[in-house]
Amino acid sequence: MDRIDAQNDPKAQEAAAKAVRKGGLVAFGTETVYGLGADATNSQAVARIYEAKGRPRFNPLICHVPNVEAAHAIGVFSPLAEELAAAFWPGPFTMVLPKRPEAGLSDLVTAGLDTVAIRVPGHESARAFLAKAGTPVAAPSANPSGKVSPTTAAHVAEGLGNKIDMLLDGGPCTHGLESTIVAVDENTVTLLRPGSITGEMIAGIIGSPPVHPEEHKQDAPVAPGMLKSHYAPDKPIRLNATSFADDEAVLSFGPVHHSGPVYPLSTSADLTEAATNLFATLRAADASTAHRIAVMPIPEDGLGYAINDRLARAAAPKDAVHEQ
Numbered sequence: 521m522d523r524i525d526a527q528n529d530p531k532a533q534e535a536a537a538k539a540v541r542k543g544g545l546v547a548f549g550t551e552t553v554y555g556l557g558a559d560a561t562n563s564q565a566v567a568r569i570y571e572a573k574g575r576p577r578f579n580p581l582i583c584h585v586p587n588v589e590a591a592h593a594i595g596v597f598s599p600l601a602e603e604l605a606a607a608f609w610p611g612p613f614t615m616v617l618p619k620r621p622e623a624g625l626s627d628l629v630t631a632g633l634d635t636v637a638i639r640v641p642g643h644e645s646a647r648a649f650l651a652k653a654g655t656p657v658a659a660p661s662a663n664p665s666g667k668v669s670p671t672t673a674a675h676v677a678e679g680l681g682n683k684i685d686m687l688l689d690g691g692p693c694t695h696g697l698e699s700t701i702v703a704v705d706e707n708t709v710t711l712l713r714p715g716s717i718t719g720e721m722i723a724g725i726i727g728s729p730p731v732h733p734e735e736h737k738q739d740a741p742v743a744p745g746m747l748k749s750h751y752a753p754d755k756p757i758r759l760n761a762t763s764f765a766d767d768e769a770v771l772s773f774g775p776v777h778h779s780g781p782v783y784p785l786s787t788s789a790d791l792t793e794a795a796t797n798l799f800a801t802l803r804a805a806d807a808s809t810a811h812r813i814a815v816m817p818i819p820e821d822g823l824g825y826a827i828n829d830r831l832a833r834a835a836a837p838k839d840a841v842h843e844q
């Protein structure tokens with residue numbers, strides 16, 4: 521990798537934008553996790569994303585754009601989608617919409633689907649970089665396939681440092697969970713991946729809660745990337761743990777008594793803080809001398825739903841296919 525640059529520096533943004541336009545790979549900070557970006561209209565560039573991540577399969581990728589106008593150039597918005605865009609963009613919110621064929625997106629980005637996942641990030645300097653790029657930027661999380669998503673520039677450098685052209689340091693991610701993903705058509709909103717824009721918040725805008733994929737997903741996964749073992753540390757993980765063995769590293773939520781290593785998700789049992797710290801604490805616990813990881817119970821409401829979703833994936837058996 522050539523350089524690590526401050527993401528809020530306009531010169532660095534311009535250099536990164538130029539690298540993207542030339543088919544390069546640029547990692548950049550967002551409010552959720554770091555993304556590994558490439559020009560979404562350039563198949564060779566997008567192929568390099570898969571190569572760098574060592575991803576075993578082609579999953580569709582999220583296209584990042586600087587504003588709603590740029591989103592309209594690649595996706596078809598129903599009035600319902602317009603409402604959600606107005607409410608939650610810029611922000612940690614991704615909509616899967618019918619794609620506009622004339623936008624020239626690489627089939628590698630959409631994995632041959634006739635829909636496209638679009639996000640306008642809340643992170644200001646991410647949007648500045650995207651505006652300068654002038655092309656939609658396809659970006660999965662900037663981690664090697666099967667590893668925990670990166671929430672600092674140092675995590676990215678550790679995992680992918682020698683495989684990317686440029687790393688923009690946007691600071692630590694403030695949300696720490698990947699964006700909420702919904703599929704939106706004329707009259708239905710389906711929650712494909714929970715995140716910090718919660719079902720309750722969506723219901724507040726559209727008047728009813730989003731449909732859950734389980735309600736209509738029997739066989740084919742709706743979001744192909746949502747397979748079980750997704751955010752996998754190397755050590756075995758035990759969830760909802762209320763007592764701990766000496767050889768366990770504990771991810772704590774609220775007060776804890778443990779003689780071994782403790783990595784607080786939140787000492788004050790705050791769900792927002794726990795979401796922000798989730799991937800960094802998983803990573804730290806995985807790197808510790810403990811043999812196993814135990815996670816204290818997280819309440820299943822609001823943001824807790826998304827945190828428990830990620831933890832369940834982290835704890836899934838390792839023989840499940842690693843996708844991300």
Ligand code: TXA
Binds near residue numbers: 553635698844
């Ligand atoms: O917060 C985020 O969303 C981060 C940052 C970098 O923006 N990105 C991210 O991307 O998490 P990735 O590639 O790790 O996850 C993208 C998810 C996958 O589960 C994929 O299957 C789903 O989006 N997806 C993308 N396009 C889709 C489509 N057309 N239909 C259904 N699911 C789609």
Ligand code: MG
Binds near residue numbers: 660661669844
């Ligand atoms: Mg990912």
